[in-house]
Amino acid sequence: MQIRALVASHGKRFKFCAVQDCLQRGAPVWFRRSTPAIQRNAPVSRIEKPADSEPARNPSRAGKPTLKTIAEMTGLAITTVSRALGNAPQISENTRRRVHEVAAEIGYLPDRAAQRLKTGRTNVISVLLDPHEEILGFGTSIMHGLARALQATPYHLIVTPNFLDGSNVDAVNYIIRNGMADGLIFSRTEPFDPRVRLLLENGFPFVTHGRTEFSTPHAFVDYDNYAFAYEATRRLIVKGRRKVTIILPPKRLTFHQHMLHGFMTAVREAGIAYEIPDTLDLDSPADMIRDYVRRRSGEPDPPDGFACPGEVSALATITGMSDQGFTLGAEYDIVAKQTSLLLSQIQPKVETIYEDLKAAGEAMGQLLLQRIAGEPVEDLTILQSPQFGFPTP
Amino acid sequence: MQIRALVASHGKRFKFCAVQDCLQRGAPVWFRRSTPAIQRNAPVSRIEKPADSEPARNPSRAGKPTLKTIAEMTGLAITTVSRALGNAPQISENTRRRVHEVAAEIGYLPDRAAQRLKTGRTNVISVLLDPHEEILGFGTSIMHGLARALQATPYHLIVTPNFLDGSNVDAVNYIIRNGMADGLIFSRTEPFDPRVRLLLENGFPFVTHGRTEFSTPHAFVDYDNYAFAYEATRRLIVKGRRKVTIILPPKRLTFHQHMLHGFMTAVREAGIAYEIPDTLDLDSPADMIRDYVRRRSGEPDPPDGFACPGEVSALATITGMSDQGFTLGAEYDIVAKQTSLLLSQIQPKVETIYEDLKAAGEAMGQLLLQRIAGEPVEDLTILQSPQFGFPTP
DNA sequence: CCGCAAATTTACAACGTTTTAAATTGGCGC
């Protein structure tokens, strides 16, 4: 057993000889500064464990290579290794390459916790999942896309579910306050969405799925629901339908207005009859939509053209109508928004207009990365056009 | 400006007077150990910045309260504060309460990165999302449940999507090797699932959705698919169907066998005719299932009872049958597994047996927490019974 | 008032990384 280091204060029991000894072997000697307030220090002398007894490391990461490992292997300093891996400009090409080689060889990966602690950046993107999302895999489509966008980056995707206690705003506030992520993604925006307001006020990077009406610009990806509603309605009219209707999203959401506008524009251009159910919206349970359609189609002057901005509402409409004996494509038509493959696979007679949610997710991820990198938000807006390329029978 | 600290080696330009001075004021003097290989050290003397110039803190967490903040406010040591917040036994009730009060007042939350770095625990639960999950919100149901289970814990839920490059096993390996999480959750197990093998070998905590056939036990939550298939088939028989069929999950998955077993047991007990499509499984796209059903029902001696272990397959079956002019409930019957509200809302004539995925998610979360806490895995297995409480018309 | 044990509080180091500021090296002109 060998004395490797020694700590001493300048108190009574100062062991001069030990210090001398350490100095000769190049071991560090520590003169401890006394506590400012009270002079408490009693003399200390500490002896390190012998070199062969490894300090008990945290078992969960035993043997995990760190910068220190590479430093020892290459004979460089930890700083240099860090620099080399970060491709810092002042590192010579030679050592840069060598460090990279060794790192790859031993499978080094930087410790996220340490990086996060040091830099304050979390390398985390958080998605606020809303329980009211269209059940047909909205969440997973967006996630697919996000995952793809973050694939080659150091970012991880963490899900902050809204479903539970606390409102959306609380979740956002929590994330801002505690620096739980570097950026945020969420959907179903309102014109003056309180989440957006909060994030804007705090300068926190985020991308929404859906627009707002704040004068301050922010990054968003949105689907052109005006175009969808206009086109869907127009197609119903072209098919010769006499009275059209649309199931709109809840009034408080921004895209309610967009859809309404598209629908009304097409209706007015054609001068056709229409009606808009007001006891019902896209968030209503499928059986409620089904029952409404069934009841309404049994009453006088029912609509015969349905614009359905969701697959579930389309299926519910079909069921309600067929309960009354109406045949899709003959006595009535549906043009629906399609976000998964399900609807067209199940019921090919429904005409669909596609919204690519996976692409939306990917775009949101990319925009968020750009936003975090500091690009001006004015450039970070995407309006997805409906794809009109589907065959019209 | 005041000299507060000084670093010196025992090289030529050793400034003895400066050291003396430091000693007298209680400032630390550092005898730097020379680099082992080459004796490089030249003497150094450093002067600290004046105390009034605040060190430039990371802007992203400016003002965020830390243990130090509380320590300064209460006049206690950082260690004591940490202890008090951790409710360590050796802290007096008095200071414990005071620290908790101050912490609550200033809204202190521990820095996850620092905790993680120090303790090696990540406080993260990772979910492996599989792209082949039933599209109808399997992922989100599980996530709901998990979120609820982790609600009052320090754990966060992070999604490691499988969808992209790399197999399941690679993702698991990555998580183990780099300590990205304290526990793992995934589904769709195979009898000798390589992910399970890997995790068992490394003693990494995990809970699967689905069983395996390893002799080493592990934590799982599974749905009793034997009971489902048996009960579904029995109901078809009770309804007077003459020939039953079932769309099974892919052969490599463990629950393929369970379902097959349940189905065959019911069939054999009743001595009824049956058939099992072998070009088709639950992962087949809906249109493929629909086309198969349509074709088969046009051929001689078609089945008139369908056990559908998924809502999509049920919808596809209905479409295929109605394309041939068959009426559900009259000429044929379906008993389907229901995991969302969609199917029964859209098509109430389908008889359903419920699988509560949200409850499964919550159970998996709880089991995983217990597993991490070190409870024996033998006790951490749950077999969910089908709920037979749904009205049979 | 002393000694001693128990109760409570404390300093220090460490986790693995990045940042700052400084030291070292090499080259070049004299």
Place this chain on the structure above:
DNA sequence: GCGCCAATTTAAAACGTTGTAAATTTGCGG
């Protein structure tokens, strides 16, 4: 050989927390 500049490498401190081991305070019997 010296001084100087640029290129490269370096030590030390810091991020906020917890574990270890020690110091300090308190209480109590004499």
